[in-house]
Amino acid sequence: xxxxxxxxxxxxxxxxxxxxxxxxxxxxxxxxxxxxxxxxxxxxxxxxxxxxxxxxxxxxxxxxxxxxxxxxxxxxxxxxxxxxxxxxxxxxxxxxxxxxxxxxxxxxxxxxxxxxxxxxxxxxxxxxxxxxxxxxxxxxxxxxxxxxxxxxxxxxxxxxxxxxxxxxxxxxxxxxxxxxxxxxxxxxxxxxxxxxxxxxxxxxxxxxxxxxxxxxxxxxxxxxxxxxxxxxxxxxxxxxxxxxxx
Numbered sequence: 001x002x003x004x005x006x007x008x009x010x011x012x013x014x015x016x017x018x019x020x021x022x023x024x025x026x027x028x029x030x031x032x033x034x035x036x037x038x039x040x041x042x043x044x045x046x047x048x049x050x051x052x053x054x055x056x057x058x059x060x061x062x063x064x065x066x067x068x069x070x071x072x073x074x075x076x077x078x079x080x081x082x083x084x085x086x087x088x089x090x091x092x093x094x095x096x097x098x099x100x101x102x103x104x105x106x107x108x109x110x111x112x113x114x115x116x117x118x119x120x121x122x123x124x125x126x127x128x129x130x131x132x133x134x135x136x137x138x139x140x141x142x143x144x145x146x147x148x149x150x151x152x153x154x155x156x157x158x159x160x161x162x163x164x165x166x167x168x169x170x171x172x173x174x175x176x177x178x179x180x181x182x183x184x185x186x187x188x189x190x191x192x193x194x195x196x197x198x199x200x201x202x203x204x205x206x207x208x209x210x211x212x213x214x215x216x217x218x219x220x221x222x223x224x225x226x227x228x229x230x231x232x233x234x235x236x237x238x239x240x241x242x243x244x245x246x
Contacts, residue, residue, distance in 0.1 A: 007080050014057065014084045021050050021091050029098055039102035046095065047109045054088045059117065060127050075126045082130045089134035096139055107143040115152040119165040132168045140175035144184065147193070150200040157207050166207075170214030173204065174221035182232050191236075198236045202245055205229055 028046045031037045060069040073081055095106045156166050185197040208214050208222050
């Protein structure tokens with residue numbers, strides 16, 4: 001059915017979905033201000049809504065592992081898929097900007113979603129390229145990953161995920177404000193959390209530094225981050241742990 005519908009018509013549907021999502025975003029923010037709904041609840045409900053709205057259009061579906069992905073995620077419609085993913089990514093940016101005024105962020109929802117649904121080996125390369133092309137421009141400098149999120153980053157290397165996902169991490173990881181993030185974790189009253197943070201941070205830095213496809217990208221910001229990391233408070237890591245990681 002979808003394949004007999006014109007591409008122009010589908011783009012108009014996607015833009016209409018964007019209009020609906022923008023209107024609901026305004027309503028969600030109003031519910032926080034006027035209806036005494038918590039910003040965390042409003043954020044979660046809005047996230048679930050836009051994921052349900054866009055998933056049929058941007059998440060690859062296959063009848064079986066050996067069959068090709070269905071329209072519009074098939075490789076013949078990469079341009080169309082890219083346009084829809086761009087609309088979705090623009091909504092995520094609006095969502096982040098809007099909810100940040102209430103002390104919330106959509107990144108703690110986005111990163112697990114990316115890991116659990118998009119970093120799988122069954123996701124075709126052309127689909128990943130569409131996501132990475134547009135997700136790279138999200139405001140990652142606002143993201144303060146918790147330890148669980150950092151562990152998911154490490155698992156991109158530990159478990160059999162596509163190399164493209166690790167390269168994508170190499171693109172967005174230096175965009176995060178690690179100087180500010182390290183300061184925040186260093187001031188934690190619970191030093192166990194601080195130590196775990198620095199261990200994971202060191203693992204991630206070494207993991208990215210050891211990946212040729214990350215380091216040889218001309219525009220890679222990982223080398224600059226590695227240089228900056230020399231000033232981080234890595235003394236929280238004891239010598240044996242440090243030596244084991246190396």
